[in-house]
Amino acid sequence: MKKFEFTITDPQGIHARPAGLLVKEAKKYESTIQVFKGARKGDLKKIFTVMALGVKQGEAVTVQVEGADEETAAAAIEVFLRENF
Known part of the structure; x- marks a missing residue:
């Protein structure tokens, strides 16, 4: 299992268009990819669970x-987050 933390720097947080691209990137892999914000978690391969986390600028997520x-x-995924969020 691999785990890393990332702090969102995008002023809009994780919003619809880049979230869709993030999900598309995650779907390229066979592995299970979960994203955590505090006690809440979501499947990184499902846009609705990613959007439901409501991640804002300055908040950290764990992948x-x-x-x-x-x-x-x-x-x-780490490179994608760095380049897009």
Whole structure:
């Protein structure tokens, strides 16, 4: 299992268009990818659960990746977040 924390810097937080791109990126991988905001969690491959977290600028999320391609998936998701949020 791979896990990392990321603080959102985008002034709009995780909003619809980039959230859709994030979900699309997560769907490329076989691993289970969960995102946590405090005690709440969501499946990173489902846009509604990502949007329901309501992540705002300055808030931290934890991404947990588990599965056959977890190393590759975790690295790709971390890069995607850095470049887009």
